[in-house]
Amino acid sequence: MTTPPMPPMPPTGPPSGPGGYGAAARCAMLTGFFVLRRCGRPAAAHCPSCTRAVCPEHSGPDALCSECRGRLAEHAHDPSWTYGYRRTHYENSSSVYGSNTWYPDFDQHDRNAFEAGGGDYGSAPGGDDWAAASGDHTGGDEWDGSDTGGDWDSGGDGLVDS
């Protein structure tokens, strides 16, 4: 496994404006586990590890952002564990689905948008939905739920013992 490339270092003089590192910067943390959203609250600091702007809630006592702290958290005992485990989970999912495009793709998409300086996450808090999904949803597929069920599409909670 190779580590993803570090994002570029911020310029020395903080640029202003949405998505920049100046006074108007918004927290860049990606919140949620399945329902992913940009935090978007006003940022108060920069993470010394990944350099992203973070709000007080997502900045720990060591100034590390939730995602960087989460990477170090080995156990759910640590509240930032979800941030690290989210990555592990999406990577595991890639092996479940035989596709390695899921989280990394999303991450890249996310980073591109961030670097482009804008778009959705100026609107705090919350902003846009970032539902995690594999790359290409062209839609149009017919689905009626009839072809995947087998034993399991009964609505009740009765177990089938077979």
Add this chain to the structure above:
Amino acid sequence: MFWRKQRKAWERLHPLHRQLAEEQRFSATLPAAEWAELATGLATHDQTITKRKWRLPPRAASVLVPVLRVLREDMEPGAPLGVTTDLRGAVVPDKGGELRGLQVRPPALAGSERFFTDPWLLVRAELRDGSVLELAVVDRVRQRRIRKKSRSGKIKHKVKEKPVRVVRATRRLPKGMAVARPAPPAPAWLAVTAQQKENGRTVLRATAKGPAHADHRVIELILTVTGELFRWTPPRRSAATPRRAR
């Protein structure tokens, strides 16, 4: 002195926390933020409480805490989260079905079979995207008791247990939320259905059934089964990258 401190620490715990230690089960609906506090308490239990009598069942730390942490991330602080958990284990009298006799051959002298159904984790969460998520983890254990005569003529009793685990996640989408069958499809062991209801809502359901793995793998399984339901709702594209026309 020490025990007085323990007693004080114990009394400060959330009532559900104490109930879990004393009865190995609870059922409640609370705001998501309160569950998060409870999770923190459960996670640090061993640091404050050492009394054997007040020990938590292992699944509190290995399953309950991570589930509460993950759900909290996807919920508004005040949104209702219902959790019913029973960590007494599957083989307890009130979870057992009828005792059936088994036909046996020598050297077995007699045999019986009983199934235990143990829904040990049931969750209902209103998520911040407007969908409602329900989780169920149910263990079903087949217990067989055989009485047999060994070569030396001694009568021996043998008990065999075979546990099967079902993890099911159901997600009721808000009205009008678009659904698309994801690619690649879910693996064969993960059965998925999408049902369009008359009220304009879609109900997604994913179920995995298999041998009951060690508890540290349950959380992975729960999250994989749940995650499948989120692959069915495509991400909203921003204005800069409009969805491709069909």
